[in-house]
Amino acid sequence: MSETRSVAQVYHVELGPRSYDIHIEPGCLDDLGQAMGKLFASPTRCMVISNVTIAPLYMQRLRDSLESAGWHVSECILADGERYKTIETLGFIMDALMDAKLSRNEPVIALGGGVVGDMTGFAASCYRRGIPFIQVPTTVLAQVDSSVGGKTAINHPHGKNMIGAFYQPKLVWVDSMVLNTLEPREVKAGIAEAVKYGLIRDAVFFDWMNSNMAAAIDLDADVLSKIIHTSCRHKAEVVMADETEQGLRALLNLGHTFGHAIESMTHYSTYLHGEAVAMGTLMAARLSEQLGFAEPGIESQIRVCYEAAGLPVDVPAFHADAWLDAMGHDKKNVGSRIRYILLRNIGEAFLAENVAPDAIRQLIDSYQSVH
Amino acid sequence: MSETRSVAQVYHVELGPRSYDIHIEPGCLDDLGQAMGKLFASPTRCMVISNVTIAPLYMQRLRDSLESAGWHVSECILADGERYKTIETLGFIMDALMDAKLSRNEPVIALGGGVVGDMTGFAASCYRRGIPFIQVPTTVLAQVDSSVGGKTAINHPHGKNMIGAFYQPKLVWVDSMVLNTLEPREVKAGIAEAVKYGLIRDAVFFDWMNSNMAAAIDLDADVLSKIIHTSCRHKAEVVMADETEQGLRALLNLGHTFGHAIESMTHYSTYLHGEAVAMGTLMAARLSEQLGFAEPGIESQIRVCYEAAGLPVDVPAFHADAWLDAMGHDKKNVGSRIRYILLRNIGEAFLAENVAPDAIRQLIDSYQSVH
Structure with a gap:
């Protein structure tokens, strides 16, 4: 030891x-x-x-x-x-x-x-x-x-x-x-949530995770220790600043709006939560690029990281209406505001509440044309 | 008006x-x-x-x-x-x-x-x-x-x-x-909870309720107004002093330990909540007398009040074991502490946590011998 x-x-x-x-x-x-x-x-x-x-x-x-x-x-x-x-x-x-x-x-x-x-x-x-x-x-x-x-x-x-x-x-x-x-698949799914802290607020940690991914999924004691300590420190800081998610804490939901939709559409039985969050984060990154908030290349940088972690990176194919419905978009448009967490950079996330459903449709279409 | x-x-x-x-x-x-x-x-x-x-x-x-x-x-x-x-x-x-x-x-x-x-x-x-x-x-x-x-x-x-x-x-x-x-029966059941404030902390209000009971169940506007205002004032004061029932607020449960047992044993379909609380309060009063906390006569004073309100005053007959079980007494006696609210006087209630199951058995028996 x-x-x-x-x-x-x-x-x-x-x-x-x-x-x-x-x-x-x-x-x-x-x-x-x-x-x-x-x-x-x-x-x-x-x-x-x-x-x-x-x-x-x-x-x-x-x-x-x-x-x-x-x-x-x-x-x-x-x-x-x-x-x-x-x-x-x-x-x-x-x-x-x-x-x-x-x-x-x-x-x-x-x-x-x-x-x-x-x-x-x-x-x-x-x-x-x-x-x-x-x-x-x-x-x-x-x-x-x-x-x-x-x-x-x-x-x-x-x-x-x-x-x-x-x-x-x-x-x-x-x-x-x-x-x-723990099953290796469970280890990898958990690592997706640790990577999240890097993407949201700690670019140095993201780089470190990239350099140590093989050891991480191997449960190397020192690497694992650093991952747990860094993550718990970030989580504690965010929760102390915003216990009931009025603002800052919402950033921890990076990848979760899309990720939850993936889990819901697949009846919580195809993907582990961390796997769905990984795919959801790639979608959030691509959306950030499409809307001009982030420079092109961020999605691909994150994809490389997830691939090294052995996480799924191919977003499942569903009709855009199914996505919008699963994310709670209201067809009547009565005060509907879905919260998306987007990226400006690795290490810098923000909350966007006014993303038009058409932008989401365009995002979904960009996957359908690939698969 | x-x-x-x-x-x-x-x-x-x-x-x-x-x-x-x-x-x-x-x-x-x-x-x-x-x-x-x-x-x-x-x-x-x-x-x-x-x-x-x-x-x-x-x-x-x-x-x-x-x-x-x-x-x-x-x-x-x-x-x-x-x-x-x-x-x-x-x-x-x-x-x-x-x-x-x-x-x-x-x-x-x-x-x-x-x-x-x-x-x-x-x-x-x-x-x-x-x-x-x-x-x-x-x-x-x-x-x-x-x-x-x-x-x-x-x-x-x-x-x-x-x-x-x-x-x-x-x-x-x-x-x-x-x-x-509102159905007259519902009115009377609600009045039982108003009487409670008098019993717990306002002897003057209890006396006033006794003098105005006929008008109260008739929904006389002035009497009803005073009942609602006095009750809301008491409830607000107690809640402000003890929001999560660490102490004072527990007194509002007068009659509720027995009352909840009555509701549970009758599957929530025989008595209205206020009716069960009325009978439960009579039991708490008799227990207070039996244990020597209150002078004899308190139970009968409260009974007169409830009878004037048209509330049920005959405690239903169940075996003592059923009562103890419904009140959550643990047969293994691992840290079992049921909270009873007892009376010292009209207008003065207190929390008792160490009432022996035998005292409860004796109380239950005192009803079985009557009916």
């Missing part, structure tokens, strides 16, 4: 009464029980929510850590995948919380990737009008992005993350060693 | 960025569209959520008011009754919001009683992680209690209001004249 991996680092997310720490330390999964002593007066009941893929790998270790610290642990195991991020699964979690009779001060712990974290956070926000929750992210995507910042949600059949809450965790507990069991 | 009814009065609920007004004025239903000009930069889309009983009576007037002010109005009409306050109905509202393509800044308006207000508020809290909402309460219960304070929720089959959020409205718009079409 290298020097870098053995050091614990803590980023503090300062949000007044909703403040919390992001604790990053290889191997720390076994120490959560002990750490919870700082957050709770005494151990009582808690529930770990995970999924059928992660639970067999890490539930027992987490249980051991919690039980040695005196916690009475219940479990709730979900199916694996974005397509289960539904109101039905939310109901399933609520049933489990009711059965376990968790009271208002007893925490739930999300052990899993973005889907488990988003659903656990939303369930925690509304069970008894809010109980504490802790994020233990087990995917690259969750460790570099979704576990920090309190965006929780489930999907609606017609739109991703349409039902949710801004609800901050009490602690984010990041053990990069659990990534060693 | 008497002098009292024609005067508008506004109570301000000061909660920092979540502050809002309670506007009380007979006939004001027709003025909401105009009033919304103060809250929104320009009229866009909105959705009115109501139920099959209220919509035929008041939807058109509200629509007219909104449309004259330039709003584009969608409707979502729910079934009527506490037993529809479910996750399924929440899904139905979400479908309607998605179909109407409401954006993050466009409001929903709850036109109805407590069930419509609770569900609309919760839907508003989680649709796109929160959109503005406005309360237009149409029952006594909603006007004196549930429309103020931001407690929103749906029921779980095993517990009332178990899934929800603290989410404040942007405005509470109270027109007492809409109460003229």
